[in-house]
Amino acid sequence: MRELLRTFVQRLAAIFRRRQLEDDLDEELRSHLEMAIELNVQKGMSVAEARREALRSFGGVERTKEMCRDQRGLPMIETAWQDLRFGFRMLRRSPGFSLLAILCLTLGIGANASVFSWIEGLLFRPYPAVVHQEQLFALTGTALGEADLTSWPDLLDLQRSCTLVDSFIVTKITGTTLSIGDRAEVTTGSIVSANYFDAIGVHPILGRGFETGEDSGRNAHPVTVISYQLWKGRFKGDPQIIGKTQRLNGVMHTIVGVAPEGFYGTFVGWAMQFWVPASMEEVFEAGDYKLEDRGARWIEAYVRLKPGVTLSQAQQEISAVAKRLANDYPATNRGRDIKLWPLWQTPFNNARTLLPTLEIMLVVVVFVLLIACANVGNLLLVRSFTRRNEMTVRLAIGAGRGRLLKQLFTEGLILSAFGAAGGLLVAQWCRHALVLLFPARGGVAMHLPGEIDWRVLVLSAAVCLMTTLLLGLVPAMQTSTIDLAGALKSDAAGVVGGGGRAWVRSGLVVVQVSLSFVLLVGAGLLLQSLQRIRNFSPGFSTHDVLCTAVNLVSVGYDAQRAQTFQDELLERVKALPGVESAVFARMTPLSYGSYSSTPIAVDGYQPPPEEQPTVQYNEVGPNYFSTMGIPLVSGREFTRVDDEKSALVAVVNETMVARYWRGKNPIGERLQVKGRWMQVVGVTKDSKYESVREAPKSFFYVPLRQNFSPTAGLYIRTALSPGSMATALTREVHALDGNLALYEVITLQEQVDRSTSPQLVAVTSVGVLSGLALLLTVIGLYGVMSYAVSRSRRELGLRMALGASASNLLRLVLSRGLALTAGGVLLGTAAALALTRLLGNLLYNVSPRDPLAFGWALVVMTVAALAACFVPAWRATRTDPARVLRD
Amino acid sequence: MSFSKSEVLQGTLDLLVLKTLDSIGPMHGFGIALRIQQVSEDLLQLNQGTLYPALLRLEQRGWIASRWGVSENNRKAKYYSLTRAGRRQLVEEAESWDRMSGMINRVLRTT
Numbered sequence: 001m002r003e004l005l006r007t008f009v010q011r012l013a014a015i016f017r018r019r020q021l022e023d024d025l026d027e028e029l030r031s032h033l034e035m036a037i038e039l040n041v042q043k044g045m046s047v048a049e050a051r052r053e054a055l056r057s058f059g060g061v062e063r064t065k066e067m068c069r070d071q072r073g074l075p076m077i078e079t080a081w082q083d084l085r086f087g088f089r090m091l092r093r094s095p096g097f098s099l100l101a102i103l104c105l106t107l108g109i110g111a112n113a114s115v116f117s118w119i120e121g122l123l124f125r126p127y128p129a130v131v132h133q134e135q136l137f138a139l140t141g142t143a144l145g146e147a148d149l150t151s152w153p154d155l156l157d158l159q160r161s162c163t164l165v166d167s168f169i170v171t172k173i174t175g176t177t178l179s180i181g182d183r184a185e186v187t188t189g190s191i192v193s194a195n196y197f198d199a200i201g202v203h204p205i206l207g208r209g210f211e212t213g214e215d216s217g218r219n220a221h222p223v224t225v226i227s228y229q230l231w232k233g234r235f236k237g238d239p240q241i242i243g244k245t246q247r248l249n250g251v252m253h254t255i256v257g258v259a260p261e262g263f264y265g266t267f268v269g270w271a272m273q274f275w276v277p278a279s280m281e282e283v284f285e286a287g288d289y290k291l292e293d294r295g296a297r298w299i300e301a302y303v304r305l306k307p308g309v310t311l312s313q314a315q316q317e318i319s320a321v322a323k324r325l326a327n328d329y330p331a332t333n334r335g336r337d338i339k340l341w342p343l344w345q346t347p348f349n350n351a352r353t354l355l356p357t358l359e360i361m362l363v364v365v366v367f368v369l370l371i372a373c374a375n376v377g378n379l380l381l382v383r384s385f386t387r388r389n390e391m392t393v394r395l396a397i398g399a400g401r402g403r404l405l406k407q408l409f410t411e412g413l414i415l416s417a418f419g420a421a422g423g424l425l426v427a428q429w430c431r432h433a434l435v436l437l438f439p440a441r442g443g444v445a446m447h448l449p450g451e452i453d454w455r456v457l458v459l460s461a462a463v464c465l466m467t468t469l470l471l472g473l474v475p476a477m478q479t480s481t482i483d484l485a486g487a488l489k490s491d492a493a494g495v496v497g498g499g500g501r502a503w504v505r506s507g508l509v510v511v512q513v514s515l516s517f518v519l520l521v522g523a524g525l526l527l528q529s530l531q532r533i534r535n536f537s538p539g540f541s542t543h544d545v546l547c548t549a550v551n552l553v554s555v556g557y558d559a560q561r562a563q564t565f566q567d568e569l570l571e572r573v574k575a576l577p578g579v580e581s582a583v584f585a586r587m588t589p590l591s592y593g594s595y596s597s598t599p600i601a602v603d604g605y606q607p608p609p610e611e612q613p614t615v616q617y618n619e620v621g622p623n624y625f626s627t628m629g630i631p632l633v634s635g636r637e638f639t640r641v642d643d644e645k646s647a648l649v650a651v652v653n654e655t656m657v658a659r660y661w662r663g664k665n666p667i668g669e670r671l672q673v674k675g676r677w678m679q680v681v682g683v684t685k686d687s688k689y690e691s692v693r694e695a696p697k698s699f700f701y702v703p704l705r706q707n708f709s710p711t712a713g714l715y716i717r718t719a720l721s722p723g724s725m726a727t728a729l730t731r732e733v734h735a736l737d738g739n740l741a742l743y744e745v746i747t748l749q750e751q752v753d754r755s756t757s758p759q760l761v762a763v764t765s766v767g768v769l770s771g772l773a774l775l776l777t778v779i780g781l782y783g784v785m786s787y788a789v790s791r792s793r794r795e796l797g798l799r800m801a802l803g804a805s806a807s808n809l810l811r812l813v814l815s816r817g818l819a820l821t822a823g824g825v826l827l828g829t830a831a832a833l834a835l836t837r838l839l840g841n842l843l844y845n846v847s848p849r850d851p852l853a854f855g856w857a858l859v860v861m862t863v864a865a866l867a868a869c870f871v872p873a874w875r876a877t878r879t880d881p882a883r884v885l886r887d
Numbered sequence: 888m889s890f891s892k893s894e895v896l897q898g899t900l901d902l903l904v905l906k907t908l909d910s911i912g913p914m915h916g917f918g919i920a921l922r923i924q925q926v927s928e929d930l931l932q933l934n935q936g937t938l939y940p941a942l943l944r945l946e947q948r949g950w951i952a953s954r955w956g957v958s959e960n961n962r963k964a965k966y967y968s969l970t971r972a973g974r975r976q977l978v979e980e981a982e983s984w985d986r987m988s989g990m991i992n993r994v995l996r997t998t
Contacts, residue, residue, distance in 0.1 A: 007947045025939075028965045032917040032935070035962060039921075059934030067940040071947075 014072045083410035101376045105419025108372030110426025111365040113460045121451030123344035129263040131201030138346040139301040147347035149297040164309045167199040169302040174284040177551040189274035204257035207242040215278035225257035230273045250556040269350030271447035295332040300348045335610040353758040373470045374508040375780045412471035420464035437761045512777040513824020519770030521832040524853030526763040529846045539687025541629030542749035549713040549743045562710035572732045578720045581627045584712040585620035590755035601672035602660040619704045635667045635682030642703040648678035656698035778868040785872040797884030806877035817869030905977040908969045915964035
């Protein structure tokens with residue numbers, strides 16, 4: 001065994017020392033012969049005789065050398081090397097062909113590699129700086145099977161009871177405003193448990209992470225770790241940063257650490273800029289102290305399982321604990337479970353929203369790759385006709401068909417290797433392309449990096465090999481049909497419309513057309529769905545209402561000051577020309593960051609035993625409904641009278657009426673929220689609260705003055721543009737307090753658009769890719785038609801000589817092209833009918849078999865096909881019969 | 888009677904080369920060929936050229952080593968010598984040859 005290995009290594013080494021070994025061998029044999037001649041001369045022969053005798057007993061110098069060469073190297077590798085060099089020469093000889101083929105493959109493989117890198121970077125390995133991501137899982141509570149967040153006390157109980165979990169890692173996305181000049185910029189950060197940095201294995205480059213115990217004690221530890229970018233940008237890389245203070249949401253925090261470069265936190269979609277321990281929760285959750293409230297569910301969490309523990313084992317243990325909690329604390333935990341999710345299904349970040357889009361994209365890029373392969377296959381096929389002579393000669397002088405195939409596969413491999421290299425460059429280039437599809441919100445850009453690691457490389461290499469095999473099939477079919485005798489006679493020229501092996505090429509084009517037809521249908525469906533979503537009324541006015549906010553908390557306003565400010569600003573805004581009404585409210589519809597939700601009790605409603613009625617609500621000012629354009633069904637709006645001193649009131653929506661009052665008019669009935677009874681004074685129509693796609697759900701409103709929050713948004717009903725309103729608003733805000741900063745001013749329509757960006761991403765990506773596919777198909781169709789025309793010039797000339805007019809010929813060629821297209825469309829329609837179901841929940845109010853989308857795809861395909869066939873058809877009409885027939 | 892080249896099995900040639908190097912020490916290809924012919928009293932009419940692929944094979948397996956040297960009449964020549972692995976191999980092969988030829992002899996005599 002060792003000898004075999006040794007022999008192999010030596011043979012391998014010999015390949016690279018070829019020249020020297022060859023010289024050695026020459027020298028050795030020469031010296032052998034000279035010694036033999038010398039000896040023969042000593043025996044008394046003449047010099048000539050001696051030489052003859054020496055050569056005779058040696059027995060063929062060249063033969064010996066050849067035997068030595070075979071013994072020395074690795075013939076298999078050497079022929080592969082020969083093929084490779086020959087392949088390169090062939091590709092260099094027809095640079096146009098090579099470039100086109102490589103370009104097609106680059107696009108095809110590049111699209112695949114890009115999607116692989118996004119899937120890797122966003123779903124499978126989203127946090128490159130975090131160690132052992134394979135043991136990391138997301139954790140949420142569930143209520144009636146729906147994912148919900150978790151509460152701090154629940155999490156502490158889990159931590160105490162679970163033995164299979166290495167660490168529970170709490171994170172909750174939050175934001176603060178760092179005011180720069182008169183512009184307020186939202187900065188995203190995380191509220192985390194004290195074990196955060198240790199548990200994910202990220203070590204601050206300056207200072208420290210959080211210490212055990214820093215996550216307990218109400219507001220006891222105002223410390224923060226800042227991101228590398230924040231340190232470099234805002235703090236100009238100050239080396240003395242540790243120990244300095246920074247005001248975050250109005251509270252001075254001591255900077256205790258700087259996170260390493262390349263660490264963006266653990267939330268797919270956003271780059272975190274700072275981290276604070278959970279003890280500071282109240283400061284960042286709008287003054288709501290939730291650390292001792294089991295019913296307040298606000299935590300996004302991860303767990304790191306102990307080595308060797310599987311998801312299902314850990315899930316069992318955690319569910320057992322959740323069941324116990326539901327028993328011990330029925331008021332808050334009845335009917336609740338706690339669930340682990342693989343990272344790529346994380347319900348609380350953008351992984352979830354992007355998952356369906358990325359799945360679809362994966363299918364789409366495979367289509368694009370197939371189309372690209374068909375194109376290159378066609379090019380190879382056309383070229384293999386022109387190389388027929390070469391192949392025939394090589395076969396005739398004794399090359400085996402196997403050897404010939406190896407040569408052709410090698411050429412395919414070179415092409416696809418170049419394509420793969422180019423594709424990886426494309427992927428590298430597109431790593432941050434997804435971000436471009438998301439609008440920056442309040443100045444904070446999203447962070448959606450692709451990740452090109454060894455797994456993406458391996459997968460791309462696999463794609464490249466698969467491509468090679470596909471490409472190799474075509475010329476393989478070709479050479480196996482070469483027959484020596486037949487090839488000596490010249491090929492009869494083909495006929496437009498059939499004959500010869502044209503069916504292979506036509507078949508490839510039909511496949512291409514059908515694949516890109518499917519993609520066109522998909523793009524059409526998604527586009528329609530996006531339009532429907534955006535034009536769908538969310539239940540409030542979208543065009544005449546602007547929303548913005550003033551950041552009071554970060555400059556240290558207390559509740560009293562904030563209230564006075566809000567009142568004064570409201571007066572000033574209402575006095576502005578063009579403003580119909582204005583109101584403060586706590587949450588903007590359709591924004592990330594959920595509404596408060598609370599367990600409720602309703603007079604006369606007996607919940608089933610497994611249910612703890614929990615409903616979301618919003619705190620809103622007087623005239624909120626008329627300002628937002630949410631219609632009242634009965635009862636009244638909140639007015640200025642509903643303040644701290646008057647009786648507690650609430651307005652509920654229709655779904656809530658149907659659910660808890662069984663449709664009976666609830667005006668005057670009582671509703672209990674957080675132990676306080678309030679009287680229902682009005683009913684509104686349903687609107688969309690968190691997502692335009694959500695099902696109707698129970699919701700209620702309470703007056704802002706009775707549940708005050710300083711982090712309220714400002715909503716203005718006006719016909720003015722956001723731009724001019726921003727100028728006026730900034731002036732009014734500064735007149736009250738020069739230190740305050742205004743957030744961006746946008747219309748509610750803009751808010752709707754932003755909330756539907758996952759749909760936009762799906763439309764754009766599928767749209768771009770199907771455009772690419774269409775382009776490749778057009779190139780393919782064009783190629784095949786031009787080739788057919790150039791091969792049948794004789795026939796065309798003959799037809800012309802017999803009296804066919806130019807328009808006859810035009811029609812002949814176009815109809816041939818359209819026939820191919822029609823075949824492809826038919827096939828594509830069948831495929832699309834079966835496949836568009838995959839779009840599933842990306843479609844909104846659009847049937848996967850929507851005839852409009854199919855019709856649209858047909859029109860685009862036909863126009864593209866006509867464009868592709870026109871040039872060859874036109875060239876056909878320019879055939880000069882006299883010249884063609886003479887040739 | 889003489890043996891033609893094809894009758895000299897590859898393994899036999901290897902054994903002859905190893906044995907030769909063992910008895911006369913480092914030697915060049917021509918010397919080895921000469922020696923084999925002399926010892927076999929010219930019965931072995933071997934094409935001297937066939938020796939070289941065999942030498943290459945033995946060297947690849949690590950049984951012999953080669954280096955350039957100068958011959959007795961001042962000619963540059965490649966000298967081959969037995970390595971320790973080669974010596975072990977020689978002992979092994981000689982034994983198995985003995986067993987083999989002994990067995991064949993017995994078979995030939997009894998029939």
